[in-house]
Amino acid sequence: FSNFEEANWVFCNTYDKLEDEVVQGHINPMLQFAKRLASKGLKVTFITTKPMQSPSTSISIQTIEFPEGEKANGAEEFAHLYKTLVSERLANLIDHLNSSSSDPPKALVYDSFLPWALDVAKQFGLHGASFFTQSWSNSSIYYHLNQGTLKVPLEENAVVSLPSMPVLGINDLPSFVSDTGSYPGLLKMVIDRFSNFQEADWLFCNTFKELEHEVINWMASKWPIKTVGPTIPSMYLDKRLKDDNDYGLHLFKPDSDLCIKWLDSKETDSVVYVSFGSLAGLTEEQMLELSLGLKRSDRYFLWVVREAEQNKLPSNFIEETSERGLVVSWCPQLDVLAHRAVGCFVTHCGWNSTLEALSLGVPMIAMPQWTDQPTNAKFVADVWQGGIRVSKDEKGVVTKEEVERCIREIMEGERSLEIRKNSEKWKNLAKEAVDEGGSSDKNIEEFVAKLLCN
């Protein structure tokens, strides 16, 4: 601040227009869950802050608009403002549905990041169900923070032992927990999900029992946790829902034809697919090392670099690698992962990407960035053995040599075969979970039956 008044601009990495706060990784699973409910006979209204077309004739979309110009300074203020503005509008909307519809709502399923929605549900005598979009292993870490059975900040080399979880090193914990100073507002938000969860009638989680059975069994003995995942369009899994071949909302426009045509021209299992989801940003140094690593690996690669990140690519990289690589700003990820040409996925381990790779049997190179991703990476590599995890150097960078080493390990040799076998196993188990009579399907059936007979 010594001379900041003299600067022409002061830029701030914070929230501005509230309506931009829609995360692909949250809206996808909730929309997909809505489709499953509708397919079983429920009438579903999907309430969002992003104007969008309904992905299915059986789901009606209602948008809650924010007043122009609302601003928040940091995550905590944002959460407070969001709560104030949305809870009132949500109540008005439910009031309207009650008075205008022949089928007034019976239950409110809300993103677990909005625990206050349960108060709105109770105000109208509705069942309340919290929907957890992240893995249950992550959620259980936040649960223990809320309960005080895990205390932060942790020491530099701490190891954490929690019931029914593997021992976690500091780098296996969600970033908000390993580094409590980094995003205190977001840490508060994820812990607050447990502020009133005992009062919810259901706790839905986008996972499947077979994947996280130990920690789910431990929590389910105390709380009404129901696994309902993987929430992936039916076409890629059980194929039971008609025309369900897409999540239904893309925050960015995918280069679909280009990607698929390019993949069609490649041999089976020959392409390295690289993506870091809708939020994570790499440093310029990391971008350089990754691009050099991809070059050195001598493999074909399809790399999603969001428009806002493209200026970090080394100059001429796209031109120099055009024979081996394709860089796009967004792709139809499910079609890419389902494509025979894709041999592995270099991923940030966002929960949706992780579940999608497991469900489509694609081996992963886990390169976690922040939030829940380190914990997902730990499970991918050490528990599910559906991939390997990169190591970082002392500056926290994944070097070009490491990128090359990981690509070789996962694409060729003994370990590669083992990982492919495990990936195939998870693919089958994921399909079984959502197929008729599977663990997730049964949980959804039970919920629907309860509402229909009420």
Ligand code: UDX
């Ligand atoms: C965020 C957090 O980063 C993540 O850690 C958390 O688990 C969920 O919220 P995001 O970064 O968007 O999610 O990652 P992820 O959970 O992997 O979701 C990304 C979604 O976008 C996936 O469903 C993926 O299929 C889709 N996607 C991604 C595309 O459709 N095209 C792309 O090019 C990249």
